[in-house]
Amino acid sequence: AIQLTQSPSSLSASVGDRVTITCRASQAIRHDLGWYQHKPGKAPKLLIYAASTLQTGVPSRFSGSGSGTDFTLTISSLQPEDFATYYCLQDYNYPYTFGQGTKLEIK
Amino acid sequence: EVQLVESGGGLVKPGGSLRLSCAASGFPFSSYTIIWVRQAPGKGLEWVSSISSSSSYMGYADSVKGRFTISRDNSKNSVYLQMNSLRAEDTAVYFCARRRGNSGNYDSWGQGTLVTVSS
Numbered sequence: 001a002i003q004l005t006q007s008p009s010s011l012s013a014s015v016g017d018r019v020t021i022t023c024r025a026s027q028a029i030r031h032d033l034g035w036y037q038h039k040p041g042k043a044p045k046l047l048i049y050a051a052s053t054l055q056t057g058v059p060s061r062f063s064g065s066g067s068g069t070d071f072t073l074t075i076s077s078l079q080p081e082d083f084a085t086y087y088c089l090q091d092y093n094y095p096y097t098f099g100q101g102t103k104l105e106i107k
Numbered sequence: 108e109v110q111l112v113e114s115g116g117g118l119v120k121p122g123g124s125l126r127l128s129c130a131a132s133g134f135p136f137s138s139y140t141i142i143w144v145r146q147a148p149g150k151g152l153e154w155v156s157s158i159s160s161s162s163s164y165m166g167y168a169d170s171v172k173g174r175f176t177i178s179r180d181n182s183k184n185s186v187y188l189q190m191n192s193l194r195a196e197d198t199a200v201y202f203c204a205r206r207r208g209n210s211g212n213y214d215s216w217g218q219g220t221l222v223t224v225s226s
Contacts, residue, residue, distance in 0.1 A: 032210045032211055033211045034212060046212065091157075091211055095169060100151050
């Protein structure tokens with residue numbers, strides 16, 4: 001199974017900060033990767049698909065990049081509503097896998 | 108409006124069975140792959156299973172292979188997850204989601220249903 005390793009596992013940041021989360025795959029997955037935001041008690045929310053395509057309705061402060069094995073999610077200027085846990089997901093082949101998550105907390 | 112609604116969760120004893128349902132509306136259901144994802148208490152998201160639009164392709168996480176079975180009824184706009192031989196570690200909130208296109212694009216999700224496996 002393809003392993004996705006996210007870093008960091010947790011992150012403290014302030015409103016207005018620029019934040020970058022990385023996701024490394026154990027083998028090449030082309031651009032078959034999405035990024036999700038998850039808040040307690042809510043459904044996960046799609047932010048980015050195909051590694052770098054912004055989902056309709058998602059603010060432009062979110063961006064994604066990468067292909068092959070190395071991917072990044074960047075939030076250019078943190079807003080209060082962005083504090084959540086972020087996950088990458090690969091669906092290149094079965095079994096699909098999520099990264100372990102990055103919990104973004106307020107400093 | 109696209110909607111996915113999970114149901115069928117509840118309390119079950121170890122070794123027991125449960126069938127989850129995911130009812131869809133607001134889109135041409137028979138054209139979409141559907142997945143199940145779960146989150147155990149205090150843990151991250153875990154992909155559980157997927158079924159393609161025509162049921163031609165199905166996949167399972169290693170942790171549930173041989174115990175869980177995914178199916179769909181396009182006439183009822185529904186996907187099912189039959190869960191047998193349940194274990195304490197299957198305790199989780201189970202979400203269903205719609206795949207749109209490809210490359211990690213799961214754009215619509217249900218609110219989840221809680222499964223608790225405990226004696």
